[in-house]
Amino acid sequence: MNLDLNLIKALHALLETASVTQMGERLHLSQPAASRIIGKLRDALGDPLLVRTSKGYVLTPLAESLREAVNDALRAAHGIFAQQSFEPHTSTRQFRVCSTDYGEAIVLQPLFAQIHAMAPRIACHVASWKNDSLQLLERGDLDLALYADDDVPADFHRRDLFIDQYALIVRRAHPLAGRVFHTLADFVHEVQTYPQITASFPQGRGFALDDVLQRLGATQVQTAFTTPYFSNAPALVAGSDYVMLLPKRMAQVFARQWPICLIDIPSPQEQFQYCMIWHERAHRDQGLKWLREQIVRSIGQNLGQ
Numbered sequence: 001m002n003l004d005l006n007l008i009k010a011l012h013a014l015l016e017t018a019s020v021t022q023m024g025e026r027l028h029l030s031q032p033a034a035s036r037i038i039g040k041l042r043d044a045l046g047d048p049l050l051v052r053t054s055k056g057y058v059l060t061p062l063a064e065s066l067r068e069a070v071n072d073a074l075r076a077a078h079g080i081f082a083q084q085s086f087e088p089h090t091s092t093r094q095f096r097v098c099s100t101d102y103g104e105a106i107v108l109q110p111l112f113a114q115i116h117a118m119a120p121r122i123a124c125h126v127a128s129w130k131n132d133s134l135q136l137l138e139r140g141d142l143d144l145a146l147y148a149d150d151d152v153p154a155d156f157h158r159r160d161l162f163i164d165q166y167a168l169i170v171r172r173a174h175p176l177a178g179r180v181f182h183t184l185a186d187f188v189h190e191v192q193t194y195p196q197i198t199a200s201f202p203q204g205r206g207f208a209l210d211d212v213l214q215r216l217g218a219t220q221v222q223t224a225f226t227t228p229y230f231s232n233a234p235a236l237v238a239g240s241d242y243v244m245l246l247p248k249r250m251a252q253v254f255a256r257q258w259p260i261c262l263i264d265i266p267s268p269q270e271q272f273q274y275c276m277i278w279h280e281r282a283h284r285d286q287g288l289k290w291l292r293e294q295i296v297r298s299i300g301q302n303l304g305q
Helices: 005-017 020-026 031-045 061-065 067-082 101-115 133-139 184-191 230-238 248-257 286-302
Strands: 050-053 056-059 094-098 123-127 144-147 156-171 196-203 206-210 223-227 243-247 260-264 271-279
Touching: 005 020, 005 031, 005 061, 005 067, 020 031, 061 067, 094 133, 094 286, 101 123, 101 144, 101 230, 101 248, 101 271, 101 286, 133 144, 133 271, 144 286, 156 230, 156 248, 156 286, 196 230, 223 230, 230 243, 230 248, 230 260, 243 248, 248 260, 271 286
Parallel strands: 094 123, 094 144, 196 223, 196 243
Antiparallel strands: 050 056, 144 271, 156 243, 156 260, 156 271, 196 206
16 A cells, blocks of 8 residues: 555544544545545554544544554654754754864854854754765765865855954063054065964865965975964964964954064955855755854844944
């Protein structure tokens, strides 16, 4: 027998009403149509399901035993079609976002602080970037990624969020603290004499070293420490003469929390576009569409865009 969801609905109505007539009324069926469906159910299950007694019709033991299974089947069916809509106030959705600590601090932390009242039961699980992160997005093991690479793979969608540039952080008592550089050449000449902390970042399916100073023209960069986490930087900088060039929005966060200061680069040439990406398979998911909309709204509110 082929599976027919209408038979499950009819069986559920029969179990609820113990009446062929009331089952038909609930399903907006004529009496003959209701009788035909009862006949199909009886044939399929090999049981009369409903029998006459001196006190009226009653369900058979088999029919009674099916009540929980029928309820579960209908809930499962409703769940399949409920995926077409998303209600943030009641959703218990668990979103899986891939990000570096930069994206977590600048995008995700403000976002989830804002939307808690709107969607109090949702959760966000942040995964760090790995070599297979794009494959995980393709497979559906991740929902969304925060991204700073211009090369978006095929079958991926992209939404630009903001443009950031770089700044230098040093400890407050550092020889460079308080300096204002008017030319890029002077900036590079002075900064390259100090040991650098350099970050690595996800690029395509791998990682690259974010050697900003070298891109600015330095020829004698002293890389003393490399890290995939910007969050390591303020502790290293605050207690040494190390310097680090990192995204300005992150530098501003650190300068509010640590005894460090920020020095602007006298050139806007080192900028990058920060965006979110997702695979085609997640493009029409209503819950993920809602999340992407909230990210864009949060960025506009918190970064003044």
